[in-house]
Amino acid sequence: MNFFRRFMAGRYGSDQLNNALLLLGVALILIEWITGWNWMGVFILALLILCYFRIFSRNIQARYAENQKFLRWWGPVSVKLRNARMRFADRKMHRYFKCPQCKQRLRVPRGKGKISITCPHCRTQFVRKT
């Protein structure tokens, strides 16, 4: 372990971006395995090389900046994914509509027939079947 610690001294190591790249690599391996698209192996190899390049890189500032950029992009995406998962789990109890005026998302109970919905945000009224 001593050798490894000395080897990694001054190198960047792993971060969230690398974890995401590795997950993507595993997903691609599964897709390649299911579909038999052997040409995907080139991308998987490139992805792995990129991961190792980032882990062993001595340019810590550049790698850190890449990760920050990734996290800024991933933050809103992860919120959207979480919301979509919650709506999916809730699909038997509520219906979700977007306000035609301000695009605010609204939640109404299911099975109430045709109802007039008032957007709490901009007061627009619209009729939807629940």
Ligand SMILES: [Zn+2]
């Ligand atoms: Zn509205």
